[in-house]
Amino acid sequence: MVNRSFLLCQSLGGEGLVSYKTLNEEAEAVPIGSEGLVCLDHFQGNRTPYTDPLSRGALAGLTLKHGRGHVFRGLIESVCLGTELVFEAMRKAGYTPSSVAVAGGATNSRLWLQTHADVSNVPMKVTREREACVLGSAILAAVGGGLFPDIPSAARAMVHVEGTVMPNPEAHAEYKRVLERYRAVYPALKPLFRDQGAGAPPTAAAGGVDESRGGGAAAAEGETAAVVGLVNASILAADMADLSGEVERVMAAGADWIHVDVVDNVFAKVLTFGPPVVASLRRRHPSVFLDVHLAVENPHEYVDALKDAGTSQVLFHPEAVVEGSDMDAASLAVRISEAGMRAGVALRPETPVSAVLPLLEPRRLVQCVDVLAVQPGFGGQAFDSTVLAKVEELRSICPELDIQVDGGVNAATAQACVAAGANVLTSGSFIFGNNTGAVAASHVSEAAAAAAAAAAAIAELRGALSAKWRLPAQG
Numbered sequence: 001m002v003n004r005s006f007l008l009c010q011s012l013g014g015e016g017l018v019s020y021k022t023l024n025e026e027a028e029a030v031p032i033g034s035e036g037l038v039c040l041d042h043f044q045g046n047r048t049p050y051t052d053p054l055s056r057g058a059l060a061g062l063t064l065k066h067g068r069g070h071v072f073r074g075l076i077e078s079v080c081l082g083t084e085l086v087f088e089a090m091r092k093a094g095y096t097p098s099s100v101a102v103a104g105g106a107t108n109s110r111l112w113l114q115t116h117a118d119v120s121n122v123p124m125k126v127t128r129e130r131e132a133c134v135l136g137s138a139i140l141a142a143v144g145g146g147l148f149p150d151i152p153s154a155a156r157a158m159v160h161v162e163g164t165v166m167p168n169p170e171a172h173a174e175y176k177r178v179l180e181r182y183r184a185v186y187p188a189l190k191p192l193f194r195d196q197g198a199g200a201p202p203t204a205a206a207g208g209v210d211e212s213r214g215g216g217a218a219a220a221e222g223e224t225a226a227v228v229g230l231v232n233a234s235i236l237a238a239d240m241a242d243l244s245g246e247v248e249r250v251m252a253a254g255a256d257w258i259h260v261d262v263v264d265n266v267f268a269k270v271l272t273f274g275p276p277v278v279a280s281l282r283r284r285h286p287s288v289f290l291d292v293h294l295a296v297e298n299p300h301e302y303v304d305a306l307k308d309a310g311t312s313q314v315l316f317h318p319e320a321v322v323e324g325s326d327m328d329a330a331s332l333a334v335r336i337s338e339a340g341m342r343a344g345v346a347l348r349p350e351t352p353v354s355a356v357l358p359l360l361e362p363r364r365l366v367q368c369v370d371v372l373a374v375q376p377g378f379g380g381q382a383f384d385s386t387v388l389a390k391v392e393e394l395r396s397i398c399p400e401l402d403i404q405v406d407g408g409v410n411a412a413t414a415q416a417c418v419a420a421g422a423n424v425l426t427s428g429s430f431i432f433g434n435n436t437g438a439v440a441a442s443h444v445s446e447a448a449a450a451a452a453a454a455a456a457a458i459a460e461l462r463g464a465l466s467a468k469w470r471l472p473a474q475g
């Protein structure tokens with residue numbers, strides 16, 4: 001973490017034109033905040049807190065008064081400020097770093113160490129052994145060779161702290177202001193980095209497309225390539241006596257995801273499915289994407305069972321969690337992700353976008369937001385078009401997020417959902433309910449009628465999606 005921008009600093013000081021000593025001296029003469037020059041340290045994308053391989057480094061606020069010392073100091077400050085955002089994410093997840101062990105080339109710069117200590121208000125412990133990689137290998141070898149029973153005991157014996165750089169409280173107070181300027185740079189420049197002409201890696205390499213969702217085709221011009229249009233069939237409206245057959249039919253008819261509403265008769269006054277139904281569907285349909293909407297109180301109590309059941313994505317309601325508890329929305333999202341599932345939230349029609357913002361920035365804790373256009377729990381309700389403003393707002397904040405509109409989605413409402421920015425259309429009655437009344441006497445013809453009706457409905461939804469998004473290949 002600490003040495004990540006030395007590659008870039010080498011281009012300033014590593015070609016024999018000017019030494020690091022000179023660069024450090026020039027930077028030390030520049031005041032905290034580099035006189036308004038703010039740099040972004042995303043030279044190879046960013047892993048934490050943004051997880052954005054397309055992000056890039058930048059110098060913002062450059063003027064004619066800024067010299068080489070400003071740029072060098074700005075780069076050092078940006079790395080330290082980036083480290084502080086990593087610490088913020090760690091603190092949010094319940095780990096508060098009390099000190100940092102520093103090894104390697106970074107220990108040669110007093111300015112680098114002091115700036116880290118000051119920005120984060122955390123002591124920097126400098127190790128005696130400067131070659132961290134070699135020391136790490138020696139530790140592993142010592143454990144492998146039986147000299148120590150485990151890595152922690154070997155590290156205790158072999159890592160020696162030579163000195164500690166303490167934070168300066170006054171400098172820390174100044175850096176708090178600088179941090180806020182730094183924090184604003186990435187969101188402001190993010191759209192620029194989406195320009196593929198700026199040297200960004202190809203989308204597939206950027207990891208933006210989940211192959212399990214059938215991605216892979218080129219994105220429509222002007223759209224973010226990571227997003228594909230998906231039809232999500234909500235089985236609340238399916239024939240419960242033949243759930244597996246219903247899933248098979250709608251998948252064959254072109255649905256991309258299966259949406260399972262787990263409702264507990266408390267959060268919403270209806271009792272539907274539980275994790276055992278998800279497990280049965282998974283057994284019958286090993287590769288289907290199972291999107292579970294938890295319309296329940298205490299959603300954290302379902303995570304383990306849903307994981308064991310083979311759930312692909314868990315959507316929970318921020319309205320159902322207790323903020324400030326040990327299972328608040330952020331902790332729950334992290335727990336779902338750590339269990340190996342995609343995490344998402346579902347918003348009741350009256351819940352504002354602000355309820356989900358802390359899960360989107362600065363660290364993306366959820367991959368999907370389900371904007372309900374009906375009250376949770378029941379199919380067949382009327383579509384509330386006022387929720388589309390939330391879809392627009394979310395899409396403007398997160399160009400690459402999966403955004404569902406769920407409830408009352410049909411041929412008449414789908415286009416408006418897509419135009420607002422939804423890329424996942426979640427629909428129950430329209431897909432499964434079109435066959436009611438047309439059911440023939442024999443089961444075979446009933447199934448055939450249902451399949452034909454579902455295929456027609458899904459084709460309509462795919463048509464609406466294709467106006468804005470590329471669609472996964474059908475296979």
Ligand SMILES: O=C(CO)[C@@H](O)[C@H](O)COP(=O)(O)O
Nearest residue numbers: 376377379380407408428429
């Ligand atoms: O999440 C829900 C209800 O909680 C939805 O998934 C509905 O099941 C959608 O059904 P229709 O409105 O399409 O019938």
